[in-house]
Amino acid sequence: MSTIDADGLRRRTDALLDGRRTAALLAAHDPATTDRLDFLRARFDAGLAWVHFPAGLGGLDAPRSLQPVVEAELAAAGAPDSDPRRIGIGLGMAAPTILRYGTDEQKQRFLRPLWTGEEVWCQLFSEPGAGSDLAALATRAVRDGDTWTVDGQKVWTSGAHLARWAILIARTDPGLPKHQGITYFVCDMSDPGVEVRPLRQITGEAEFNEVFLTGVRIPDAHRLGGVGEGWRVxxxxxxxxxxxxxxxxxxxxxxxxxxxxxxxxxxxxxxxxxxxxxxxxxxxxxxxxxxxxxxxxxxxxxxxxxxxxxxxxxxxxxxxxxxxxxxxxxxxxxxxxxxxxxxxxxxxxxxxxxxxxxxxxxxxxxxxxxxxxxxxxxxxxxxxLGLPPEPRTDKDVAWKDLPR
CATH class of the missing domain: 1.20.140.10 (Butyryl-CoA Dehydrogenase, subunit A, domain 3)
Structure with missing residues (x-):
């Protein structure tokens, strides 16, 4: 870190610790009179959503350990939160993945409405035919120019009935071993080829779903990471x-x-x-x-x-x-x-x-x-623990040649 960067980080950290950042936000947007969504947007723009995220993306490049300080100060002032229980998949899974692998355009498009809860996210990973072996997934994505066509089925998808977007992994090259031929996408849940069906649980609720994907079109601009790098992402x-x-x-x-x-x-x-x-x-x-x-x-x-x-x-x-x-x-x-x-x-x-x-x-x-x-x-x-791995006889076998 350069001297300039270190000085900037120190100033931002000092401002957080003495409450100047949160005080300025509360002064400009009184939680008692400000619309909830307007307050959350202003908080994101002030860098107080995720303080460890980059400036301009809801953060201040500050230490993650300062986030509880911000949360406590805002809670004491009666400020609304972003309802983390409702948007937990977006906050805990989609956001850090987009931050690490997303393009600048993807970060600008997705992170703000994700954090404010304007757009709920779900996770299209598990499949009924893959069991606990996620790398054995069979959902296919076939490229046609700048667009991918996706067909398959996902299961145990929490919140799919609420979601606007999904993080999705699909097989793009069945001729490679199962961990290598996978690509990671952002899927539009409003696509007409997406069908969500509830799965009733032992509690009587249906927070889980099965999701059927039939001819779903995903632009290549909504790919996270390189083609075939989906397992790493x-x-x-x-x-x-x-x-x-x-x-x-x-x-x-x-x-x-x-x-x-x-x-x-x-x-x-x-x-x-x-x-x-x-x-x-x-x-x-x-x-x-x-x-x-x-x-x-x-x-x-x-x-x-x-x-x-x-x-x-x-x-x-x-x-x-x-x-x-x-x-x-x-x-x-x-x-x-x-x-x-x-x-x-x-x-x-x-x-x-x-x-x-x-x-x-x-x-x-x-x-x-x-x-x-x-x-x-x-x-x-x-x-x-560094113990010897279990034998894996299918590690170097092309996915298309694996018994199913």
Whole structure:
């Protein structure tokens, strides 16, 4: 970093730390009288959306660690947020991928409405015929001049019923091994060839979908990364996804463990020695996971997320399932109650909302979504612990020659 760049960074950091940036935003756009969307747009333009993003793209090139300072100051002033539960895929997966691989035009077009929530995003990765082996995907993209035609089927797509855009990977060269012949695109979900069908879950909701792509036209200008480099680009998305799911910042006793601890304190008649010991064990494990997440975010401040995020996502899934199971046992017959089985199409994912029965059922999906626990165990074993990889006989075989 040059002296000029370092001085500029220092000035921006000082301005954030003493609140001048947020104070100027609040003075010009009083949250009490400013339209919510207008405020969010002004916040983005002020560089206070993602402070670690480049200037002009919602950030200030400032340290990522200053983002909580901004959030706290704006929350204290009653400022609206961008509803991260509703736009989590855009924030946690699409945005960092666009920032890393997108052209200047793509960054300017997509990042602002993504952050303000004007355009919701979904992720078209998983396929019914590929299982946990994402690289075995069969959705095809065929180039015709400056346009690609896409045909195939995707599944387990959260929020597709709300989405304006999707991040999509498709096979563009079946003659190459499965990891090499993939290209990454931004797909317009309003294309007439896109059909979204709900998948009803064990909770009664349908936050997931299956998506059918028939003759969908994607301009080459909406390609992220080079042709055939889709697996490399998708790896960035997946690493960010696992951090977004398992590494979200929570306060001490936040999340699922906080709900159960509150019930424990409020209902002394439910307590037993065995449940007490299990609660203490899970409380400690949840705190260890929270502090590990803080360490991971410190690493993120100086680079891209790595395979360590897979370990956090693993612990998130296991803890949510064990804690929600403990809650059901603690509540006894009341823990089996479920307030509403009505078919819903929610606007966001809520891991801890509603009642104990809902939390118990919803947590079952935590070990599947964002990468199955079995796949993540392999990633941790091979890429974090350095253990020998599993034998892969199909690594150098052309995708078209693989048995299906």
């Amino acid at each position: 998708a790896s960035t998305t997946l690493m960010n996804e696992r951090v977004a799911i398992g590494g979200a910042r929570v306060p001490r006793e936040g999340g699922m463990i906080g709900v159960v601890a509150e019930t424990w304190r409020a209902r002394p008649e439910l307590r037993t020695h065995d449940l007490h010991q299990r609660l203490l064990t899970l409380w400690v494990e949840a705190e260890v996971a929270r502090l590990t997440g803080e360490r991971l975010r410190q690493q993120l401040a100086v680079g891209q997320p790595g395979p360590e995020g897979s370990g956090l996502k693993l612990s998130f899934a296991r803890l949510n399932q064990e804690i929600s199971g403990l809650e059901v046992e603690l509540l006894g017959a009341d823990g089996l109650a479920y307030d509403d089985w009505t078919m819903r199409r929610p606007e966001g994912v809520d891991f801890t909302g509603r009642d104990a029965g809902y939390r118990y059922l919803r947590a079952k999906g935590n070990s599947i979504e964002g990468g199955t626990s079995e796949v993540l165990l392999n990633i941790v074993a091979e890429r974090v």
